[in-house]
Amino acid sequence: MRTDERTLAYGGGWLDRAAALRADPAWIAARLSDPESVLLPLWRDRCLVSADRAPVRRSAAEAVGLRSAADETVFLGLDAGRAVFAVDLSGRGDAEACELAGAAEAVDVRALVGGLGAAEAAVQAYAKGLLHWHRGQRFCGGCGAATAAGDGGHTRSCTGPDCGRLLFPRIEPAVIVLVEAPGDAEWCLLARHRGAAEDSWSTLAGFVEIGESLEDAVRRELAEEAGVTVVDVAYQGSQAWPFPAGLMVGFRATAASTEVRVDGEELVEARWFSRAELRERVAAGRPLGRIDSIDHHLLHSWLAAGD
Numbered sequence: 031m032r033t034d035e036r037t038l039a040y041g042g043g044w045l046d047r048a049a050a051l052r053a054d055p056a057w058i059a060a061r062l063s064d065p066e067s068v069l070l071p072l073w074r075d076r077c078l079v080s081a082d083r084a085p086v087r088r089s090a091a092e093a094v095g096l097r098s099a100a101d102e103t104v105f106l107g108l109d110a111g112r113a114v115f116a117v118d119l120s121g122r123g124d125a126e127a128c129e130l131a132g133a134a135e136a137v138d139v140r141a142l143v144g145g146l147g148a149a150e151a152a153v154q155a156y157a158k159g160l161l162h163w164h165r166g167q168r169f170c171g172g173c174g175a176a177t178a179a180g181d182g183g184h185t186r187s188c189t190g191p192d193c194g195r196l197l198f199p200r201i202e203p204a205v206i207v208l209v210e211a212p213g214d215a216e217w218c219l220l221a222r223h224r225g226a227a228e229d230s231w232s233t234l235a236g237f238v239e240i241g242e243s244l245e246d247a248v249r250r251e252l253a254e255e256a257g258v259t260v261v262d263v264a265y266q267g268s269q270a271w272p273f274p275a276g277l278m279v280g281f282r283a284t285a286a287s288t289e290v291r292v293d294g295e296e297l298v299e300a301r302w303f304s305r306a307e308l309r310e311r312v313a314a315g316r317p318l319g320r321i322d323s324i325d326h327h328l329l330h331s332w333l334a335a336g337d
């Protein structure tokens with residue numbers, strides 16, 4: 031991809047996560063009582079926004095009621111020394127959550143991303159992913175006892191006797207691949223996914239399975255979904271994708287032959303596109319991948335590389 035990773039939405043390391051400090055409950059408590067600290071309220075995976083669709087940010091001093099109404103409050107990091115927390119109001123009704131937060135409505139971050147700065151989009155997505163994980167890990171998978179948050183909200187531990195299992199936020203990696211034609215890097219393979227719009231073409235992607243390397247997953251996905259054997263699998267870049275727990279890992283690869291045979295399940299059609307054809311599509315205003323996705327970046331960096 032050869033681009034600054036901050037150009038990919040939802041990542042960029044905008045906050046100092048202060049891993050050593052957040053492990054200290056007294057430090058977290060002090061940050062929560064610091065009037066300079068900032069709270070971001072979320073509701074059931076959605077940002078709570080004002081009437082002009084700006085995510086609500088409340089100072090810790092003015093938001094004591096917000097915290098006491100929350101299911102969970104987690105430390106996200108330090109922004110120029112100021113602590114930033116996410117507050118989960120998912121246990122409340124829609125209207126009550128908006129009222130508590132002083133918000134007009136609840137909106138998914140992906141629907142807002144075009145109007146948000148890169149840092150705001152990244153922090154909201156991070157908050158969404160971390161709070162989502164907490165809601166799904168309230169009980170221990172080993173003994174069934176309740177779990178409790180620790181490390182400022184970056185672990186949970188089992189409260190059951192003789193258990194104490196420690197849980198870490200889970201990330202589910204997926205590979206996404208731009209495949210070039212054998213011996214002719216002017217052509218790439220795109221597919222139409224089941225349920226996608228009629229003229230919606232994208233690179234191929236799939237989840238990594240247990241016991242696979244990322245490269246193994248690339249080779250398997252292409253073989254399973256498109257009947258294509260690929261070689262020269264090369265890493266391009268990665269993207270945080272906390273919707274709810276993804277990490278998208280981008281690759282280029284080269285097909286061993288131009289023969290394509292889609293599985294008919296996940297993919298309904300796949301074919302080779304030339305750079306010239308894709309450039310014509312872009313010039314005609316037909317988008318190549320969502321603007322916030324690594325799919326978009328893989329395609330546009332491939333087009334740019336042909337210049």
Ligand SMILES: [Zn+2]
Binds near residue numbers: 170172174189193
């Ligand atoms: Zn347990």
